[in-house]
Every structure is written in structure tokens, then in C-alpha cells.
Amino acid sequence: MSLDGDYDQANVFALILKGQIPAVRLYEDEHTLAFLDIQPQSKGHSLVISKWSQARNILEMEDEALAQVMGTVKKVARALRQALNPDGIHIAQFNGAHAGQTVFHLHFHIVPRWAGGPLGFSAHAQGAFADQAELKALAEQVRANL
Numbered sequence: 001m002s003l004d005g006d007y008d009q010a011n012v013f014a015l016i017l018k019g020q021i022p023a024v025r026l027y028e029d030e031h032t033l034a035f036l037d038i039q040p041q042s043k044g045h046s047l048v049i050s051k052w053s054q055a056r057n058i059l060e061m062e063d064e065a066l067a068q069v070m071g072t073v074k075k076v077a078r079a080l081r082q083a084l085n086p087d088g089i090h091i092a093q094f095n096g097a098h099a100g101q102t103v104f105h106l107h108f109h110i111v112p113r114w115a116g117g118p119l120g121f122s123a124h125a126q127g128a129f130a131d132q133a134e135l136k137a138l139a140e141q142v143r144a145n146l
């Protein structure tokens with residue numbers, strides 16, 4: 001999908017927000033939701049989305065929604081640091097299929113990094129699926145630091 005187009009009400013993050021498909025949730029407030037990525041690039045790979053904005057990418061995002069999402073990105077990044085003690089934290093966001101975006105509801109990735117581990121973002125949504133029990137245990141560990 002290019003940078004232009006309509007918001008798909010049935011995109012996977014819209015379905016998570018509606019509770020129609022499960023997600024391992026880390027944090028939510030009135031405006032934002034953070035949850036663990038199902039095909040993580042590293043342990044603790046998390047995603048943050050707006051609950052109300054229907055922006056598909058940052059070019060469409062309302063400033064208010066962006067500020068709300070970034071507040072949650074910071075909060076969750078700090079909790080991931082406390083919980084997992086990474087050496088670095090990669091925060092990423094992709095706009096349009098040609099930039100690597102695969103889900104067209106704006107989201108930020110928070111990817112803990114460790115010394116000696118990979119630096120780049122490998123192909124999205126093509127890695128191994130995480131074990132659900134491991135994700136739930138990890139989420140408890142992160143939530144304890146929020």
C-alpha cells in the first residue's frame with residue numbers, strides 16, 4: 001500500500017483494538033495501547049498504537065495522537081529497560097509498503113538491543129512467531145516495571 005489510501009477498518013491492529021483478535025498487552029490508557037509483537041525482532045519487541053486515530057502513517061497522524069503515542073513509547077521503553085536491561089533500544093516507524101510497513105495503522109516499534117546482537121531491522125513480519133506462553137511471562141515482567 002502506498003502512502004495514500006483509505007484506512008482499513010479490518011486491519012490487524014484495528015481488530016486487536018476491538019478485541020476481535022488477541023494480543024499480549026503491556027500497557028494501555030485512554031488514548032494508546034502497547035503490546036508485544038507477535039514476530040519479535042528481539043526479546044521484548046513492543047508496538048505502540050493510538051486507540052482513536054485512523055492515521056495509516058505519520059504523514060496523516062494528528063499531532064495530538066502522535067504526542068499521546070510518543071508518551072507511551074517513552075513509558076514502555078523505560079519499563080523494558082528496567083525489566084530486560086538492554087544495552088540499547090531501537091525505536092522505529094515505517095511509512096508505506098515500500099518503506100517496509102505491513103500493517104497500515106500507525107505504530108511505533110520498540111526493540112531492545114544487546115551488545116553483539118543484530119543492529120538492523122530484518123524483514124518485517126517474516127520472522128519466527130513467538131511462543132505465547134513466553135510472551136505472557138515477558139509481559140508480566142515488563143508490566144511490573146510500569
Ligand code: 5GP
Nearest residue numbers: 012036037038039094100101102103124125
Ligand atoms: P510494520 O511492518 O507495519 O512496521 O510492522 C508490523 C508489525 O506488526 C510486525 O513487526 C509484525 O510482526 C506485527 N504483527 C503483525 N500481525 C500481528 C498480530 O496479529 N499481533 C501482534 N502482536 N503483532 C503483529
